[in-house]
Structure formats: structure tokens, C-alpha cells
Amino acid sequence: MDNKKNRAVVRVPGTSANCGPGFDCLGLATTIYNYLDLTLLRSSKVIVESSGEGTENIPRGRKNLAWQAVRRLLQEVGRADEFKGAIIRTDNHVPIARGLGSSSTAIVGGLTAANEILGSPLDKHELLKLATELEGHPDNVAPAIFGGFTVSVMDKGAVQTFSFLPRVKLKLVVAVPEFELSTRLARKVLPKNVAMRDAIFNISRASMLIAALVEGREDLLPLAFDDALHQPYRKKLVPGMSEVFTAAKEAGALGAAISGAGSCLIAFTTIKSKLEDKIAAAMVEEFKLHDVKSKALILDVDKRGAQIMRRISK
Numbered sequence: 074m075d076n077k078k079n080r081a082v083v084r085v086p087g088t089s090a091n092c093g094p095g096f097d098c099l100g101l102a103t104t105i106y107n108y109l110d111l112t113l114l115r116s117s118k119v120i121v122e123s124s125g126e127g128t129e130n131i132p133r134g135r136k137n138l139a140w141q142a143v144r145r146l147l148q149e150v151g152r153a154d155e156f157k158g159a160i161i162r163t164d165n166h167v168p169i170a171r172g173l174g175s176s177s178t179a180i181v182g183g184l185t186a187a188n189e190i191l192g193s194p195l196d197k198h199e200l201l202k203l204a205t206e207l208e209g210h211p212d213n214v215a216p217a218i219f220g221g222f223t224v225s226v227m228d229k230g231a232v233q234t235f236s237f238l239p240r241v242k243l244k245l246v247v248a249v250p251e252f253e254l255s256t257r258l259a260r261k262v263l264p265k266n267v268a269m270r271d272a273i274f275n276i277s278r279a280s281m282l283i284a285a286l287v288e289g290r291e292d293l294l295p296l297a298f299d300d301a302l303h304q305p306y307r308k309k310l311v312p313g314m315s316e317v318f319t320a321a322k323e324a325g326a327l328g329a330a331i332s333g334a335g336s337c338l339i340a341f342t343t344i345k346s347k348l349e350d351k352i353a354a355a356m357v358e359e360f361k362l363h364d365v366k367s368k369a370l371i372l373d374v375d376k377r378g379a380q381i382m383r384r385i386s387k
């Protein structure tokens with residue numbers, strides 16, 4: 074019989090990768106969450122039920138991404154013969170295919186819940202290794218696991234992550250366009266090689282961004298969110314991108330960037346500035362001038378990463 078012991082509920086934050094200059098290496102966790110309720114089964118049934126964002130497009134059965142993560146963990150710890158199926162219930166709030174890490178929430182949710190049920194055989198760094206393998210890059214899965222800001226380095230397939238809570242208290246303003254953008258398409262438009270001056274542009278800003286956040290130097294942040302490695306090429310996929318960045322900055326934002334591979338745009342301000350509503354309105358209004366309908370989310374930085382919950386909640 075399957076019983077309560079084979080069940081765990083986890084809450085996973087949506088994430089924003091790149092943060093401007095940190096292509097494929099920087100990420101941050103936000104206070105919008107997906108919930109995953111996992112029951113491991115000894116039989117080989119896989120049942121997936123979901124509510125909320127993207128419900129109609131979430132694969133049921135064995136193609137489900139959270140199930141693939143559960144299975145990968147079971148294999149890793151040598152329990153795949155014992156548990157061959159699962160019931161997975163999700164309640165999703167993170168918009169799908171918009172650059173807020175919805176696929177990472179499924180991967181991290183599946184891994185974390187299965188790990189909890191099995192008595193936590195893997196630590197967070199081991200979960201990160203599996204999550205990176207499943208996602209292909211670490212910049213969304215790392216903050217989904219650790220919370221806060223993360224810097225990740227890949228070396229011959231291995232991932233190392235530094236996570237920290239910024240000393241500048243940030244408020245995040247995300248303009249969420251109605252249209253989806255696939256990461257695959259957004260990566261296809263990128264060049265294979267980049268100019269040395271663009272590499273220097275990004276290295277200097279990414280370094281400045283982390284130093285400013287760690288030291289609480291808000292005065293250095295206006296230099297730190299710009300990018301020359303991916304956004305110029307992705308601009309054509311997000312109508313009005315540069316103008317929305319300008320509108321956000323004119324409304325007082327410290328900086329703005331594409332969230333992950335898009336289509337969301339994210340602007341950064343501080344909690345104490347209280348400018349978030351003004352920035353949100355300016356971004357949505359500017360998108361409208363480019364015939365893009367959007368809604369704004371005003372979020373904080375999530376401090377905890379994936380958390381085990383007592384029950385699924387909205």
C-alpha cells in the first residue's frame with residue numbers, strides 16, 4: 074500500500090536568469106511560486122493533475138518534466154525498481170515560457186519532493202547537479218534550489234554555485250507579455266562567437282553587479298545590469314524591448330533586463346524607493362505602444378529556495 078510516508082509537498086520559486094550581464098551564470102529567486110505534491114507509487118502508473126498557469130499544455134504521464142526529475146533521482150539513489158510510478162499534483166503560478174523558470178520549478182520540485190520522501194539521501198549540491206543535467210544550464214535551477222542570488226560556474230560538466238542574499242534590498246518589477254517565447258528559439262538567434270569588446274563589457278558589469286550586491290553599494294548598480302552578449306540579438310523577439318528598458322529607467326529603475334530567455338522583462342529598484350508601481354505602469358504602457366499586451370508582477374527576492382510544505386496551498 075502507498076501511504077502518507079510516500080508523499081511530500083514542495084514549494085519552488087520562479088527564477089530570473091542572466092540578470093542582464095550574467096548570461097547562463099547569474100540567477101535570482103523570486104516570490105512567485107509553483108507547488109508540487111508528490112506521492113511515489115510502487116505500481117507503474119504516472120498520474121499528473123495540475124491547476125493554474127499553463128494547465129492545458131503540461132504533459133501528463135511519463136513525458137511530464139517533474140516525473141522525469143523524480144525518476145532521475147530514483148535512479149541516482151538506486152530506488153527506481155522500488156518506486157515505478159507517481160501521482161503528481163501541481164498548482165502553478167509562474168507564467169509558462171516567459172523566462173521565469175517554470176521548467177526549473179518542475180525539475181527542482183520533482184527532485185526535492187522525491188529526495189524528501191526517501192529521507193534526504195542527497196544534499197542541495199547533489200540535487201543541483203541532477204537539476205543542471207536535466208535543464209542543460211544552471212542559472213535557473215540554482216536559485217530555485219538555494220534562493221537569493223546565485224553565481225554558477227560549469228567546469229567539464231560539473232557545476233559549482235555561490236548563493237547569497239544581496240545587501241541592497243531589491244524590489245523586482247516584471248512585465249509579463251501575453252506571448253510566449255521558447256528558450257530554444259531565443260538561443261538560436263545568438264551568435265557562436267562574440268567580439269572581445271562585448272565580452273569585456275559583460276565581464277565588467279557582471280563583476281560590478283555581484284560586488285555591488287554583496288557590499289550593499291546601490292550607487293554602483295546603474296552601471297551593472299546592461300548586456301552586450303545576448304539581449305541585442307534577442308531584441309527582435311521582444312517588440313519594444315529597448316524602449317521598455319528606457320521607460321523603466323526613466324521611471325526610476327536602477328536597471329532592466331530580459332528575464333532569462335524572455336519574453337518577460339525585469340526591472341530592478343529598491344524597496345525603499347517605493348517606485349515599483351510607477352515603473353510597472355511605465356513598462357506596461359511602453360509595451361502597449363509596441364502592440365504588446367502585458368501585465369506587471371511586483372516581486373521580492375525569495376530568500377529560501379525550494380521548501381518542503383505541510384500541504385499544497387495557493
Ligand code: HSE
Nearest residue numbers: 090097212256333334
Ligand atoms: N541563460 C538562459 C538563456 C536562460 O538566456 O538562454 C534560459 O532559461
